[in-house]
Amino acid sequence: MRLLVLMYLLGTIHANAAVVRIGNGDEGSDLEGVEEVSSGIISTSRTETVKLLKSLNINAVRGLGSLIPEIESNKLYLAQKDSLELDTVDQGSFHVDMKGRVYARTFSEPHAPTRFFPVATHLAKDQLVALHVHEGLHRSLPPEIRTNESIVSEITLAITSPDSSFDRVQAVVSKYIPDEQSGAVAGPTPVKIPDNAKIKNPSEFSYGYRNFFKPISGTTYQVNGMHVLETELYPFGSEYAISGVGFELSLINLLGHSVMGPLRLNFESKMWSLRGFDVGFWGTVSLNTLSADELKTSPYGRDTVHLGMSIRKDLKVFSVENIVGYTFKGQSIQKIGAIPYTYNYGGVVEVSTHPAVMLSNFRVGGFLEFLLGDGYEVSGGAFDYNPGRFRILSGGPELEYRFNSMALTLTGRFLINATQDASYDSLGDLLGVGVAQGNIGLKWSYFF
């Protein structure tokens, strides 16, 4: 008989399902008077409910993590008299009987008490278990769905049906709480992105100049400075994950004249993680633009391919960005006199951290970078120079002033420590770390 009643209740769920607010109505129905329940079938059925939920490992079901504590700690009250169904409040067969008498009411918010009505004491224990689950779901499900009577009823069914299992409950719940809300991966989320996050205005147009200092004595190709025009556009993606393409054009100043520097193509994706981090992945290809004749004099006439990842966190007054990257090996040939010299640049691993403090419109920070290069070798004729693996530790200030959508950035790069003979020349990456033993740069940027 109890089973028939339960099946009747379950069977009418969808017919009566509608979005409702669970709580007191008007028309004097809240004058019923209550007393706290600490024993009796309502109390013991709650214990049975908790036992059932634990046996189903409900805690591990996405979105139901707070159901057991919500039911266990819920304050139960018993009204002095029955209350009739209210159209705007008590829709759904879990709340009322066939005569329109209400079994129980609660508010759809965490820790709200539950009021049972005398008619509920005539329900069987398994019916009361379903009632506890149903009312508990109203309080513990995510806010977007907890007031949806249809969804709450379907999940109640999945939990209280005689052949219920963890997988069944999981399957039903996952229809209404998709993966994106679990916080497992980045993607469309309800997390609010701060206005100052890089992902908000990722596209950039900029011009900068870098002045290289302390060239290695006797160098055959002294680069004094470099103009760089850069543009990055992000036309693809959503609010939380974007992709873009950009390029950098450079003009390098040599002793007494200027030549075209490398052309760099950038492919970058940025995303906003649920934990509030700016995450970027990029690949760059720097293409040498020198002619064969100009190349004869340059040890830097090579193409470079670089892959990297950045993670950035902006807090109110503090910001930090970590970068990990790898530059693939490459080669260039420089002819000096009658002898062609081959420069073999090995792969380079790069790790760096960029902390900063926000002071009004200023971002005052710096960076520390570790470069680990492999296999640098210069050979030609009877000459062979092979220092093998090398390290370069760099650091310098990074000062940025932001106004409207623009920024003025002053940077410095200094070689702090390196293995013997290693300098930025050992990397042959003009548009990356540059050359000589450091540089000072000034850059104007417009973000949109």
Next chain:
Amino acid sequence: MIQKLFFAFLIVIIPACGMLDNMAVGPEPQSYSFNGVKLIHPSILDGGAANTMQQDTYSIGGQSRLLLRFEDFLAKIGNVSINSKVYANLTLASVADVVLAKTNFMLCPITGTWMMAATWYKAYPMGNSGTWKTPGGDFDQSGCVTAGTVTDATLQFDVTSWVVNYVVGRNMNYGLILYSTSSNPIVIEGDTSGAFSPRITWVKNP
């Protein structure tokens, strides 16, 4: 008739080929231009300066010195006998300088590696290890030689000891440095000279 002519042809040609073959295995004089020729001077700091290499002439004297290397020497020298003589030949632009050059030119074994980007201070422009221990080039003073035979304006230096001690003995082809003990400049033919470029000669044994 044709058959007789054919056999007669074989009888004549085959021994002739054998004679040619025997001639080919005799001692072979070798002569190569130094292809790594670099002028260094304290005032020239740019290793890639165009006036320090591939010139028609070089002026040697005072603090101007010339680095000389036949880059492929190790590959070409082969089985040189220790009793063979190896010579470096330098031709002066003017016969009038022969006496001065014969007295003052010193040709010495360089003791460290260098490249064509070398300067007075640097053997190569990569970090500190490329700095000459002694500005002006590191060389073996005891291995220096002066000119021996002179033919017209060409001075012949016997560099056999350098070959034995460095090239063959240590497999090190760092080349030679030419300097003058006189402050008077002496002009020699450069590496772009067709017939009179600085040369290294030896006789290759079978």
